[in-house]
Amino acid sequence: MSTVNETRPADALRAGDRQADERASASKPLGGVAGWLDDRLGAAKGVSFLAKKVFPDHWSFMLGEIAMYSMIVCLLTGAFLTFWFIPSASPVVYDGSYVPLQGVTMSDAYRSTLGISFDIRGGLLIRQIHHWAALVFIVAVFVHMARVFFTGAFRKPREINWVFGTILSMLACIEGFAGYSLPDDLLSGTGIRAMNGFVQSVPVIGSYMSYFIFGGAFPGEAIIPRLYSAHVLLIPAILVGLFTAHILLVFLHKHTQFPGPGRTNNNVVGYPLMPVYIAKAGGFFFIVFGVIALISAVVTINPIWAYGPYDPSPITAGSQPDWYMGFADGALRLLPGFLEFETFGFTWSMNIFPGSILLLPIMWGIIGAYPFLEAWVTGDKREHHLLDRPRNNATRTAIGVAGITMYVVLFFAAGNDLMAIKLHLSINDITQSLRVLFFIGPPIAFWITKRICLSLQRADRQKVLHGRETGTIWRYADGRFEEIHAPLTPEERWVLVQHESLEPLQLTAAKDANGVDSPVARKERIRAKFSNFYFRDRVAPPTPTELEAAHHAHEAHAEPAAPHEAIEPAGVGQERETIKADRQRD
Amino acid sequence: MNALAARRRHPAAIAVLLLLGLLVTGGAYSFLAPKDANASAPTAAADAVAEGKDLFIANCATCHGVGAQGTKSGPSLVGVGAAAVDFQVGTGRMPLAGPNVQAPQNKVKFDDEQIAALAAFVASLGPGPSVPDAEHTTVIKPGTEENNKAIAEGGEIFRVNCAMCHNFAGAGGALTRGKYAPALEGVTPKHIYEAMATGPQSMPVFNDSNLTPEAKQKVISYLKAQENETNVGGLTLGNLGPVSEGLFAWVFALGILIGCAVWLGKKAA
Incomplete structure (x- = not known):
């Protein structure tokens, strides 16, 4: 009896064990560093997927990139600042190189910020880059948000990403406010003082909350270290995490694109990430960083040394928050003082509470909920990867502009004192006008925007049916005048006719044939009202039949010219025709 | 005379009459009184x-x-x-x-x-x-430790008493109904002193018992020291605070960056 298996020789016994290895080594086309890395990380597949990812090209798609890059600039410069900033309210005597403050008692936070500005090499530049980048970051976030809103990019399947973006924009503002409050100069201390007031204005529990947040009475020594933890640790962590999810979802959903020939809801027309967008987006990072650095090198931001240290007794004229909190400050300036009252032994600070505490969740809540509201009204369950041209959804665009108008009124109210002094107006008149404008401005803006959108749609329709107006007036031999209309190319025409024009929802009968109340009727009635509000005024894009009819009409129109031409000498007529043709070509 | 008679019931007639009366009274007074004032x-x-x-x-x-x-x-x-x-x-x-x-x-x-x-x-x-003499309107120049301390004290006095209307950098600020606290840059030390002493327009009076002449001198010296500091951060945007910074970010920073984005978007792939 032998232990040797005749059919499988000993050296072949483990032949199958190595199959995986062999397969792996045979299928590796990658050499060099890439291969070495892939052997260890197995990332080649993912990288290749990313590298081939196609993105459409449009400048407005880069607004989000500006936000992303300026956030990265904030993170980089912020790390630098943490090396020297001391988040402490303990009092010290300044002995640095800024003469007008020498010998003044101040907090360690303020002293270290002065140190960064005057005694650390490159410190002031980095501080200014950090602050300018923060302002640019939030500007870009809001503009990006407006782009997404007005083009309808928030529709299915991107509603969740819109909500992420909404939270990101709110966090960005809070993060900015926390940073603004850290240096403990007169302005930032005033900001914290205002925040204390806001918290205290919360009915019933306000004063408890204030004690909780400040670790005792205002100002205390706890608030600066606490804000510092929030500013460098807590909020950035959430911000970066949510931002990563935001970007991952863009990859998952694929980027939206503007309508055009060959672009559908099922494809993305553009260029691959590698090499085109690696170069473009990578280059754009350096452009953004460069522009911010240039601005920071030549324009002062937040001259904390001029403000002086914080002390609860002084205040400076022109105390405003950074721009992104301006709308809340403006709301406070517009709220009349008589709204405060007392009942049940409690003070109800309705002159402060709605503008400072309530406004923020309301504003961002409405923004976050909008996609769901619109989806409910339209009942649209389809995916949308093609963007709307803002004019083609007149009501949405008008709602957006009305909202922005409301925001801008509040925003400008925050600068009422500066408008008064620079425009030689009375601050009281400005405040009163803005109060009125807060209520009547948005409806007016809504109406005007909607009318403009509808007329632009009509103009598009005209253009499709009758061609582009060339501005060339042609006089015929019989004395008639006519403007030459150049026909559109099919590509140009497609952009103008591709959109669908939604019609208002038809109301289902409230009672069926047997006189029984329909169970869905009431809910449907509300929806139908909304739908009517959205889509009652509509300009339908021309149909192929209409287009055909218009072409025929043009040809018929052109005919009567022919007999007159015969009267003229042949040469002249021909010459004129050539000019006409030339002009049409232009 | 007829034209004048026709306007005798004009709404402004009484005001004109009063003014005339006041002027006449005042004029008469000025003939009699000034000599006494001169003498005193x-x-x-x-x-x-x-x-x-x-x-x-x-x-x-x-x-x-x-x-x-x-x-x-x-x-x-x-x-x-x-x-x-x-x-x-x-x-x-x-x-x-x-x-x-x-x-x-x-x-x-x-x-x-x-x-x-x-x-x-x-x-x-x-x-x-x-009118103050030169003793208290002479600007204390930074340099020695004592002088720097005096300037810093002036800064504290300024922030507590003046910045709420005149702004932290003396750039001015708005008051009610079109009134304003003017900018302090370029105002001579004598005039700053006089303004504090007399309280022109809406300004409160800071007399010698509120702010001693030495304290006034320190405030003036602080303002001048701040004026003479080089703008280390670059353009000051009028020292108006976050409003002008926000405007700059929206107009220039965003404008330039969108310009770059359009340019980059137009670049052939």
Whole structure:
């Protein structure tokens, strides 16, 4: 009896064990560093997927990139600042190189910020880059948000990403406010003082909350270290995490694109990430960083040394928050003082509470909920990867502009004192006008925007049916005048006719044939009202039949010219025709 | 005469009549009273007071009354002191170019001698703050430790008492109903001192018991030291705080970046 298996020789016994290895080594086309890395990380597949990812090209798609890059600039410069900033309210005597403050008692936070500005090499530049980048970051976030809103990019399947973006924009503002409050100069201390007031204005529990947040009475020594933890640790962590999810979802959903020939809801027309967008987006990072650095090198931001240290007794004229909190400050300036009252032994600070505490969740809540509201009204369950041209959804665009108008009124109210002094107006008149404008401005803006959108749609329709107006007036031999209309190319025409024009929802009968109340009727009635509000005024894009009819009409129109031409000498007529043709070509 | 009679029931007639009455009374008073005022001002040279009076009657009496006793259009100047005249006339605020919520800084209409004469005349009407001498309007220059300390103290006084209207950098600020606290940059030390001492327009008076002359000097020195500091951060955007910074971010930073994005979007792939 032998232990040797005749059919499988000993050296072949483990032949199958190595199959995986062999397969792996045979299928590796990658050499060099890439291969070495892939052997260890197995990332080649993912990288290749990313590298081939196609993105459409449009400048407005880069607004989000500006936000992303300026956030990265904030993170980089912020790390630098943490090396020297001391988040402490303990009092010290300044002995640095800024003469007008020498010998003044101040907090360690303020002293270290002065140190960064005057005694650390490159410190002031980095501080200014950090602050300018923060302002640019939030500007870009809001503009990006407006782009997404007005083009309808928030529709299915991107509603969740819109909500992420909404939270990101709110966090960005809070993060900015926390940073603004850290240096403990007169302005930032005033900001914290205002925040204390806001918290205290919360009915019933306000004063408890204030004690909780400040670790005792205002100002205390706890608030600066606490804000510092929030500013460098807590909020950035959430911000970066949510931002990563935001970007991952863009990859998952694929980027939206503007309508055009060959672009559908099922494809993305553009260029691959590698090499085109690696170069473009990578280059754009350096452009953004460069522009911010240039601005920071030549324009002062937040001259904390001029403000002086914080002390609860002084205040400076022109105390405003950074721009992104301006709308809340403006709301406070517009709220009349008589709204405060007392009942049940409690003070109800309705002159402060709605503008400072309530406004923020309301504003961002409405923004976050909008996609769901619109989806409910339209009942649209389809995916949308093609963007709307803002004019083609007149009501949405008008709602957006009305909202922005409301925001801008509040925003400008925050600068009422500066408008008064620079425009030689009375601050009281400005405040009163803005109060009125807060209520009547948005409806007016809504109406005007909607009318403009509808007329632009009509103009598009005209253009499709009758061609582009060339501005060339042609006089015929019989004395008639006519403007030459150049026909559109099919590509140009497609952009103008591709959109669908939604019609208002038809109301289902409230009672069926047997006189029984329909169970869905009431809910449907509300929806139908909304739908009517959205889509009652509509300009339908021309149909192929209409287009055909218009072409025929043009040809018929052109005919009567022919007999007159015969009267003229042949040469002249021909010459004129050539000019006409030339002009049409232009 | 008929035209005048026809307008006798005009709504402004009573006001005109009152004004006329006041002017006549004031005019009559000015014939009788000034000599006494002159006599009670032994320090002022008699000819300066006389010249000041002539200038006053020619340029100021319309609003302040012929005897500087004040009218509906202008306050009494009795007891305001020479410092008030030197400030108001020396910065061109007076004579007022036209009725306004506040007298704006303007071209100075008189030379130093005339201003001194006007001041002497007004000072002769009653005791008030006099034009400060050089002792307390000399700017303390930074350099020594003691001087730096004085400047820093001036900064603290400024932030507690002045910044709420004049802004942290003295760039000015708004008050109610179109009134404003003007910018302090470029104002001479003497005029800053006089403004503190006399409280022109909406400004409160910081007399010697509120702020000692030394404290006033420190405030002035702080303002000048701040003015002379190089703008280490670059352009100041008017030192108006976050509003101008936000405007700059929206207009210039966003404008430039969108320009770059459009340019990059147009670049062939």
